[in-house]
Amino acid sequence: MLSGLNHITISVSDLEASLTFYNDLLGCELWVTWDKGAYLSLGDVWLCLSLGEPSPSSDYSHIAFNIAAEDFSTFSQVVLEKGVGVWQQNCSEGDSLYIFDPDHHKLEIHSGSLQSRLKSLQQQPYSGLTWYKKL
DSSP: OOOSEEEEEEEOOOHHHHIIIIIIITTEEEEEEETTEEEEEETTTTEEEESOOOOOOOOSSEEEEOHHHHHHHHHHHHHHHOOOOEEEOOSSOOOEEEEEEETTTTEEEEOOOOOHHHHHHHHOOOTTOOSSOOO
């Protein structure tokens, strides 16, 4: 039986640039590096940076990282001052910053949770929304 998210692997074109972004800017914890990759962690999930030829998604697919609401503004300001690109403006519950990594993978920095999102759907349901569990 599946029990959770194990790890995320991202193909990167420049390992050093990606390490600087994920470790130094986003605050992921660096565990090991090797010629063609690195392992970092953030909370209970580990992130593998794998040297290769990235092919970022052109659709809405993205990876979202948690941030405490009280840290969101300061963190966002620092990231934007570093010139990190934004791919979308937030239009949903909770504070979100939608940014690109160095290889144009889409990321989201989000201060909400599944529970806060579900509560917002009670107030403003999506078109065609069907509930399967009660809050």
